[in-house]
Amino acid sequence: MARSANSASVSFGFVGLGNMGSVMSQNLAGYAQKEGFPKVKIWNRSRGKAEQLAREGFFEVSDTLEDLGKSCDIIHACLANDEVALSVYRQILDAAKSGVILADHSTLFPDTSTTLRAEAVAKGSSFLSCPVFGPPAAAKSANLLVVLSGDEKSRATLKKYVVPTLGRAIIDCGDDTRKGALLKILGNSCILGTIELLSESFTLAEKTGFDAELFYEFIQQWFPAPAWINYGKKIRDGAFSGNTGFTIPGGMKDASYIRRLGVETSTPTPTIDQAWSHLSTAKAIGGEGLDWSSCSAGMRVTAGLPPFKGEDFTLAKK
Structure with a gap:
């Protein structure tokens, strides 16, 4: 995703700052800063962790998930379970501008992934199942194996920067998010x-x-x-x-x-x-x-x- 003088700016968001999400978000922020994009907007259930990251890196803390939906073009997330994922993404989609890409790095049951994709499409957006393989140490060094599945155009967008920003390689599972999950x-x-x-x-x-x-x-x-x-x-x-x-x-x-x-x-x-x-x-x-x-x-x-x-x-x- 090399940026030229005429390329449009991309606004990133990141939700879920646990052991994996915190280091993945830092790598994404480093990429955004290098490309001259806006600060990565972050949201976490425990606001203190988001504020700490914002003090240390190229971040801006969002007060609400709705704010992320309104202001971000691509939102990455690494969430604890299906219940949390359904709640988080529905709040984002209720406020999201048309065309937002949701890139999920969580481990979700395939049925949940299918549900979220359908709900995103109904809102004029896209949901990608993008789980990753590797421990936090691998995430920190951008050495994860990244799975991509979902809308072809959105997958192509992520392929422009996910490697080497977040991972070392991609496995493309095609259009069906169920396959990625x-x-x-x-x-x-x-x-x-x-x-x-x-x-x-x-x-x-x-x-x-x-x-x-x-x-x-x-x-x-x-x-x-x-x-x-x-x-x-x-x-x-x-x-x-x-x-x-x-x-x-x-x-x-x-x-x-x-x-x-x-x-x-x-x-x-x-x-x-x-x-x-x-x-x-x-x-x-x-x-x-x-x-x-x-x-x-x-x-x-x-x-x-x-x-x-x-x-x-x-x-x-x-």
Whole structure:
């Protein structure tokens, strides 16, 4: 989206400033500033976080979602769940000028994505399902894998700047937003399944007396994929802080989507069922603030080990 002297200015908005949204919005703001566009308008349920970002970067805090709808051409969002997404986007669309593009980076159930697309079209706007793969650290370095689905013209608009502004690569799923939402759920099924397998394997290593450091070295050499390396390290160390990762409630929400799709299509999901059970145990022991890799704590309890690998409970929560 290189800007020439005659190109029109683009006004961006960003909604949802959690672990992922806060760093994604900063990358978007850096792009807007470089291109000479207006400051990125931001809105967050907790206004303090938006104000803090505005003090540090190229942002302007919006008082309401309606203000974003009226003043922005493209609004990116990273939201907690379907209920929040429906509420947020409906408030924006009720006030939005015609032609606004809503680029959703959340993990939504496919039916919700389809509903939001229809409601956006009815208002003369467009809704894109644009979930991303990668942890906050990858978001900060603009190293996310970005999924695009929805209206072709709007997808083309985002392709002009999403890489390298927000991510390293794009997977284009076409016009149907349901496909973008489905890919995110299928991908997260693979990630959660990896966490469950790592949890079982590290627990078995400990119970057989095998060195966890040596086992992790094997993982680095033989499974050099980000999920294996990043979550393997967390499970090896028993380091389950949710401050910079993906917390248990989000993991259980995604697991529920996978299981729901399984029920709707008569497809068994035994690995995810087991991960759900272990996440439930970890939540009961450590609360909602832990990273979803604390699934390992649930596995350890099942195997008769202390949940947090010799660390005290307080340390595991930090």
